[in-house]
Amino acid sequence: MLPPALELERVRKVFSRKARSFARRAHAKNGKKDVIALESLDLTVARKEIFGVLGPNGSGKSTLIRLVSTLLLPDSGTIRVFGHDLEKEEFTVKRLINRVSVDAAFFKKFSPLENLSYAARLYGMPISEARVKMREILLRLGLKEETFTEPMERMSRGMQQKVAVARGFLTSPSLLLLDEPTTGLDPYSKRDVQTFVREIRAEHDATVLLTTHDMDEAERLCDRIAILDKGKVIALDTAEGLKTLVPKTNGHAPTLEDVFIALTGGRMEDKELEVVE
Amino acid sequence: MSRLVNESRGAYAFIERNVHLIKRYWGWELVWFFYSLVNSLAVTYIGAGMERISGQPMDTQYLITYLLVGTLIWSYLSMIFYSISEMIAWERWEGTIEYTFMAPVSRPTQLVGTTLFAIGYGVFRTLLTLAIVAAFFRLDLSQANLGGAVLLLFAGSVSFVGLGILAAVLPLLYPERGAQMTSAAAALLLLVSGVYYPIATLPGWLQVIARGSPATYVIDQMRACLLHHAPTGSLLSTVFPLIGAGCGVIVVGLVVFRHVERYAKRTGRLKRSG
Numbered sequence: 001m002l003p004p005a006l007e008l009e010r011v012r013k014v015f016s017r018k019a020r021s022f023a024r025r026a027h028a029k030n031g032k033k034d035v036i037a038l039e040s041l042d043l044t045v046a047r048k049e050i051f052g053v054l055g056p057n058g059s060g061k062s063t064l065i066r067l068v069s070t071l072l073l074p075d076s077g078t079i080r081v082f083g084h085d086l087e088k089e090e091f092t093v094k095r096l097i098n099r100v101s102v103d104a105a106f107f108k109k110f111s112p113l114e115n116l117s118y119a120a121r122l123y124g125m126p127i128s129e130a131r132v133k134m135r136e137i138l139l140r141l142g143l144k145e146e147t148f149t150e151p152m153e154r155m156s157r158g159m160q161q162k163v164a165v166a167r168g169f170l171t172s173p174s175l176l177l178l179d180e181p182t183t184g185l186d187p188y189s190k191r192d193v194q195t196f197v198r199e200i201r202a203e204h205d206a207t208v209l210l211t212t213h214d215m216d217e218a219e220r221l222c223d224r225i226a227i228l229d230k231g232k233v234i235a236l237d238t239a240e241g242l243k244t245l246v247p248k249t250n251g252h253a254p255t256l257e258d259v260f261i262a263l264t265g266g267r268m269e270d271k272e273l274e275v276v277e
Numbered sequence: 278m279s280r281l282v283n284e285s286r287g288a289y290a291f292i293e294r295n296v297h298l299i300k301r302y303w304g305w306e307l308v309w310f311f312y313s314l315v316n317s318l319a320v321t322y323i324g325a326g327m328e329r330i331s332g333q334p335m336d337t338q339y340l341i342t343y344l345l346v347g348t349l350i351w352s353y354l355s356m357i358f359y360s361i362s363e364m365i366a367w368e369r370w371e372g373t374i375e376y377t378f379m380a381p382v383s384r385p386t387q388l389v390g391t392t393l394f395a396i397g398y399g400v401f402r403t404l405l406t407l408a409i410v411a412a413f414f415r416l417d418l419s420q421a422n423l424g425g426a427v428l429l430l431f432a433g434s435v436s437f438v439g440l441g442i443l444a445a446v447l448p449l450l451y452p453e454r455g456a457q458m459t460s461a462a463a464a465l466l467l468l469v470s471g472v473y474y475p476i477a478t479l480p481g482w483l484q485v486i487a488r489g490s491p492a493t494y495v496i497d498q499m500r501a502c503l504l505h506h507a508p509t510g511s512l513l514s515t516v517f518p519l520i521g522a523g524c525g526v527i528v529v530g531l532v533v534f535r536h537v538e539r540y541a542k543r544t545g546r547l548k549r550s551g
Contacts, residue, residue, distance in 0.1 A: 015495045015544070015545055066375075066545075066548070069375070069379045070378075070542075070547075071375050071378060071379055071540045071542060071547050072542055072545060072547075073539065073543045074542075075543075091381055094379060094380065094381035095381045097379070099376075099379060101375075103372065104370040105371070105373050105375065105376060106371070106372075107294070107298070107301075107371050107373060109298075109301035110301065112296055116291075117293065118290050118293065118294050118297075119376070119380070121287060121289055121290030121293065122287055122377065122381075122382050123285045123380060123381060124282070124283030124284075124287060124291045124381070124382075125286070127286075128284075131548050151301070152303070157314065161455075167376075194458035216492065225290050230387065266323070
């Protein structure tokens, strides 16, 4: 039997940060406090699945994505991507993944084609093949040909984010990590990206791990959804399954947003779990 | 074979990226080149004016060439140093560090690409500076051992690559202050390496540091080569230790970099763009 696309076993990640206030510093060890980002997380994502992760700010969503992206090392636990241990086979895992994050980070004075060429070469793609593919993806995402050679700094946030999405798709990753990819996009662009996510799954058998604050997006795209709170999975099911966890109000079936608010305690503020030692 | 092809594509990515950076920041490049050129001229004019300053008869031509060799070779070596040490700082400034670090490209490959670019661009800039400076002063290099000079330049490049890698660790460890710390390290090398004066001029404790700087040997032997026409054979006792020590520092630099990269991933320091 083939291993799943992604497996996390008892993954824990704690960040040590300087305590801000004097009172906290006085109680903290070495003036630092520990912030638990992920607490003994177990998660399995099947091949070809679009798996959504919802959670309040600071619940550990981005930490999860950055751990799987090899940008963070877990304090304990194991992460496997298509059966490859992330720490022992880091290079193999890097070839299988790509990521689109909420901050469209680019060389701002480079054009989209220059930025994408750089990414293509880093992933060992033949540049002639990459050039054809990058034009194709940019056009499908709705960018006009004349913008391809313009510096990125002259583009709107939405257009920059589309180039970020193109960079993520360019290398045809087997596991695509999307960290709030449609934040800041207009409804048309959002739809373009969502359609493209579905297409990449259908055409390339890709698995997608998506974090989002957009409940409609999660419902529209994801086969299963996990709700993360204080670094733990507090619910995991299909969107319909999650809705059964909350009772009807005034005879109306709950929305995914109702479920999210009910399960996370209705607080939308930063919810990092602090442990002051 | 396919791994080798992928790695060479990866190395080329850094060469092409740096060429694009120069193209896009051409205004800054022009300003820095002008600054470096004027600096070379100003230092060399000190040699031209020494007879007037001291009121004593002097071999002005010797002084001019002495200072010019120092300023040009330092300009080249510091270019190698900065290009490599800034390979992380650039990614920090642009915010792309996470994307480069999650790509399937090894750090030695990144280093190869960055070094090849640095050597190519460094040679181009140094030759251009020399060509312009030559219009201001009467330089006689007809008896100089130019083959030996090229050999020394190569040995100097190797020795500065390792130092550049060690300095590149700083922006990884200290997102906000790392780049400035790199500049401080370069300034110390400039002070102790005998760029404008013999290291014997320095106090004893600084001379000890000077002996640890590869630039001291490169510049000293370069002067022997260009001013005293030292034959290539006599340079080998400097060239081989320089290359050997340079390779050693490269290995140490890569090991240190690997450990610091793991530390940065453990503590989440790749995220902050500084």
